[in-house]
Amino acid sequence: MINFIFLFFFLLIAISAIVVLWSRNVLYSAFSLLVTFLGISALYVMAGADFVAVTQILIYVGGILVLLIFGVMLTNKGDRKTDDKNDILTESRNRFWGILVAMGLFTLLFYTFSGADFAGIHRQNFGDNEQSLSSVKGVGVQLMTEFVLPFEITGILLMVALIGSAYLASSRKSDD
Amino acid sequence: MQYQPSDYLPIIVQLIAAIGFIVATMIATHSLGPKRNTKLKNEVFECGIESVGDARTPISVKYFLVAILFVLFDVEVIFMYPWAVNFIHWVNTSAAVAKEMFLEMLVFMALLLTGFVYVIKKGILHWEK
Amino acid sequence: MNSIIALSLFGIANLFLGFLNNRKILLPATLAFVLVALGLNLADWNQEYLWFNNMLRTNNLSVNFASVILVATFLVVAVSRGFGDDEEHTHPAEYYAIMLFSVVGAIMMVTFENLIMLFVGLEILSVSMYILTGTDKRNLRSNEAALKYFLMGAFATGILLFGIALIYGATGSFNIHGIEALVLTAAGGSAPALLYIGIVMVIIGLLFKVSAAPFHFWTPDVYEGAPAIFTAFMSTVVKTAGFAALFRLLGGAFTGVYGTWIYILYFLTMLTLIIGNITAVYQQSFKRMLAYSSISHAGYLMLTATAKVAHTQSSILFYSLAYSVATISAFAVLMVVAETKESNAEKTNENFDIFNGLAKNNPLLAFVLTVSMLSLAGIPLTAGFWGKFFIFSDAFQRGIVVPLVVAVLMSAVGIYYYFKAIISAYFKEGDVPAIELKPIYKITLIVTTLLTIVLGIAPDLVKSIF
Numbered sequence: 001m002i003n004f005i006f007l008f009f010f011l012l013i014a015i016s017a018i019v020v021l022w023s024r025n026v027l028y029s030a031f032s033l034l035v036t037f038l039g040i041s042a043l044y045v046m047a048g049a050d051f052v053a054v055t056q057i058l059i060y061v062g063g064i065l066v067l068l069i070f071g072v073m074l075t076n077k078g079d080r081k082t083d084d085k086n087d088i089l090t091e092s093r094n095r096f097w098g099i100l101v102a103m104g105l106f107t108l109l110f111y112t113f114s115g116a117d118f119a120g121i122h123r124q125n126f127g128d129n130e131q132s133l134s135s136v137k138g139v140g141v142q143l144m145t146e147f148v149l150p151f152e153i154t155g156i157l158l159m160v161a162l163i164g165s166a167y168l169a170s171s172r173k174s175d176d
Numbered sequence: 177m178q179y180q181p182s183d184y185l186p187i188i189v190q191l192i193a194a195i196g197f198i199v200a201t202m203i204a205t206h207s208l209g210p211k212r213n214t215k216l217k218n219e220v221f222e223c224g225i226e227s228v229g230d231a232r233t234p235i236s237v238k239y240f241l242v243a244i245l246f247v248l249f250d251v252e253v254i255f256m257y258p259w260a261v262n263f264i265h266w267v268n269t270s271a272a273v274a275k276e277m278f279l280e281m282l283v284f285m286a287l288l289l290t291g292f293v294y295v296i297k298k299g300i301l302h303w304e305k
Numbered sequence: 306m307n308s309i310i311a312l313s314l315f316g317i318a319n320l321f322l323g324f325l326n327n328r329k330i331l332l333p334a335t336l337a338f339v340l341v342a343l344g345l346n347l348a349d350w351n352q353e354y355l356w357f358n359n360m361l362r363t364n365n366l367s368v369n370f371a372s373v374i375l376v377a378t379f380l381v382v383a384v385s386r387g388f389g390d391d392e393e394h395t396h397p398a399e400y401y402a403i404m405l406f407s408v409v410g411a412i413m414m415v416t417f418e419n420l421i422m423l424f425v426g427l428e429i430l431s432v433s434m435y436i437l438t439g440t441d442k443r444n445l446r447s448n449e450a451a452l453k454y455f456l457m458g459a460f461a462t463g464i465l466l467f468g469i470a471l472i473y474g475a476t477g478s479f480n481i482h483g484i485e486a487l488v489l490t491a492a493g494g495s496a497p498a499l500l501y502i503g504i505v506m507v508i509i510g511l512l513f514k515v516s517a518a519p520f521h522f523w524t525p526d527v528y529e530g531a532p533a534i535f536t537a538f539m540s541t542v543v544k545t546a547g548f549a550a551l552f553r554l555l556g557g558a559f560t561g562v563y564g565t566w567i568y569i570l571y572f573l574t575m576l577t578l579i580i581g582n583i584t585a586v587y588q589q590s591f592k593r594m595l596a597y598s599s600i601s602h603a604g605y606l607m608l609t610a611t612a613k614v615a616h617t618q619s620s621i622l623f624y625s626l627a628y629s630v631a632t633i634s635a636f637a638v639l640m641v642v643a644e645t646k647e648s649n650a651e652k653t654n655e656n657f658d659i660f661n662g663l664a665k666n667n668p669l670l671a672f673v674l675t676v677s678m679l680s681l682a683g684i685p686l687t688a689g690f691w692g693k694f695f696i697f698s699d700a701f702q703r704g705i706v707v708p709l710v711v712a713v714l715m716s717a718v719g720i721y722y723y724f725k726a727i728i729s730a731y732f733k734e735g736d737v738p739a740i741e742l743k744p745i746y747k748i749t750l751i752v753t754t755l756l757t758i759v760l761g762i763a764p765d766l767v768k769s770i771f
Contacts, residue, residue: 140258155287
C-alpha cells in the first residue's frame, strides 16, 4: 500500500515537473509548480520529516508561489490587440542542451543513489534518541542548542534580504 | 514512535473530499443548468459599463514588495514554531534554561524587527506616497 | 569571532545613521567600524578557539585571512568617498550597511568549522553582492547584471548545498574535522559514491563563486554592469573569502580522497588560466579586461590551492593581498577618471582609451595606474611579482609541471593586456583635465601604491607573518 502511495506522489512530481519545463505558458508552469511542491511535501511526510513538509507547504506554496504569480501580474505586453490571446509565453528555450544536462545529472545522481548504503550511515550526529511523535521537537532542541549560531546568523541573512528587496523594489520617488 | 505516513490518511481523505466536491459541483452545474448564450450575457460585466482596454494592466510594484516582506516574515515564523513547541518543556526544566532560550529567540526576532523598523521608517509601506 | 558580532551591530548602526540626513558622517563612521573590527580580529592572534559548539574556529590562519578581507574592505570604503552628493540616487547608508554585512559572511567563510556555517556565510555574502550589483537602479546593465548574477549564483548555491547534503549522507557529519577523519578512513576502503559526488559538487559551488572556468560566464557581464566601486569590492573580498574556504576544504576535509579531485582541478586550473588570459587580450573595455584578469588570477590561486605544500597558505594570503591592493587602486583610478569625463558631459564607455593622455595633467593617477598594472602583470619590484613567484615555486616543489608551464606562459600573455592601459596613459594622445582629488582619496591611492612597492621590495615584511 505504502509503495503505491509513494509511486503515486512520485508520478505526480515527475509529471508536473515535466509540465513546468515543457509548457511555454508561464502561468501554466507556475500552477504546475504548485503541484510539484505539494508532491514533494508528501514525500517529506513519507520520509518522516513532518516539520520540513509543513515548512515546504507554508513557504513554497504559500509564499514563493504567490510571489511568482505576482511576478506574472507585474509584466505586461506593450502592443497587444484586445482580441489576442492573453498568454505569456517564454521565448527562451534551449531544448537540446537542457535535455543533455538534465540527462547527465540524472545519470550521475541515479548512479550515486543506487549505490548508496543509507542504512549504514553514521548516526552519531543525530543527538539524543528521545523519541517523540513529531520531528518538530527534535528540530527545536537542535536549533536552540547545537545550531544556535547558524540560527542567529540566518536572522542577519533575512535582514540583508529584507533591506535589499526594500531598496531594490521601492520606486524611485519614495526613496527618501 | 514517530508519525507514520498512515497517520496522514485523514488529510488525504479530506483532500480527496475537497477536490471531489469541487469537481462534482462543477460537472453538476454544467450539465444541470440551462444555457442561453447571448453576446450580452458573455460580457465581462453584464450590467455595467462596457469594459475598455486590457485586463492585464501592470500593477504597482508595491504589491510585490508586500509579498516579498510576507515571505521573509513567513520564514521567520517558521523558525519560531519548533522553538514554541519546546518552550514549555524548557520552562519545566529550569528557569535559567528557559531564560537562555528566550534570549536566543529574542536576538533572532530583534534582527528581523530591526529590518522591519527600517522598512517602516523608509516609508516603503506608506501606500499613498 | 568578536569581529563578526561587532560587524553585524555596526551594519545595523550604519543603517540607522542614514536617517540622520547627514551624509558626511557615514564615511568616517564606516571606516572606524571596519578598523574596530580589524582590531577585534587581531585580538584573536595566537589563540586557538572553537566557538558555539564547534561552529567556528579562530586561529592564526583565519585571523590572517580575515585581516586581508578587512584591509580590502577598508580600502574600498575609503575610495568610495561617501558615494558623492547625489542625494536622490545614491544611498550610502544602505550600501555601507550591506557591505559590512557581507564582510560578516566573508569572515564566516574563513572561520567556518561546520559546513552549515560555510553555507550560511556564503549565502550572506552572495545575497549582499546581488543587491550591490543592482544598486544603480537607473542603469539597465546594472539591473541585468544583478538578475544574471542572482540566477546563476542561486543555482551554484543549490549545487553547493546538494554537495553538503551528500557529504552528510556519506559521513553523518557537518564538522570539517569530523569529515576529514571519516574521509581518511573511507579512502582506504570502499567509500560510497555519495561522498565523491558530494565533494565534487561542493568544489563546483565554490569554484563558481571565485569565477573559475568553466563556471566563469557570469563574471564579465556582472563586473561590467555593477558600479565600479562594488566591482572592486566583489573582485577582492569575495575572491579572498572563496579561496580561503576552498583552501580549508581542499587542504583539510577533502585531503583523504586527494586522487578524486586533484586531476579535475589541474585541468580546470589550466582552463581558467587560458580562458582568462587569452580572452582578456581581446577586450576593449577596461572593466571587462579586469573581469577576465580576475578570472586568470583565480587560475593562479587555484594552482597554489591544489599544490599542497607546507607554506601554501602563506602563498595564497600574500597573493590575495597583492592582488586586492592592486585591483582596488586600478578601479579607483578608473572611477575617478570616468566620473570626470562624465561631468564634462562626455560619453563614457570605460574603454582603454578613457586613459588616453592621463599622464599629461594627472601624473599621480597615471603613476598609480602604472604600478597597479605592473603588479597585476607580475613585474619585479611590485607585490604581484612575489605573489606569482611564491605560487610558482610552490607548484614547482609539488612537481605539477604542466599546469605550471601553462601558468608561466599565460602570465607572459598577461603582460600584453596590462600594458595596454599604461600605453594609453603615457603615449596616446588624449585630453584628461587635471582632476582635483579629495584628500582621503589621494591618501588611499598613495597608500595602496606604496604598499604594492614596499611588498615588492621586501615581501618578507608580510610573508613572515602569514
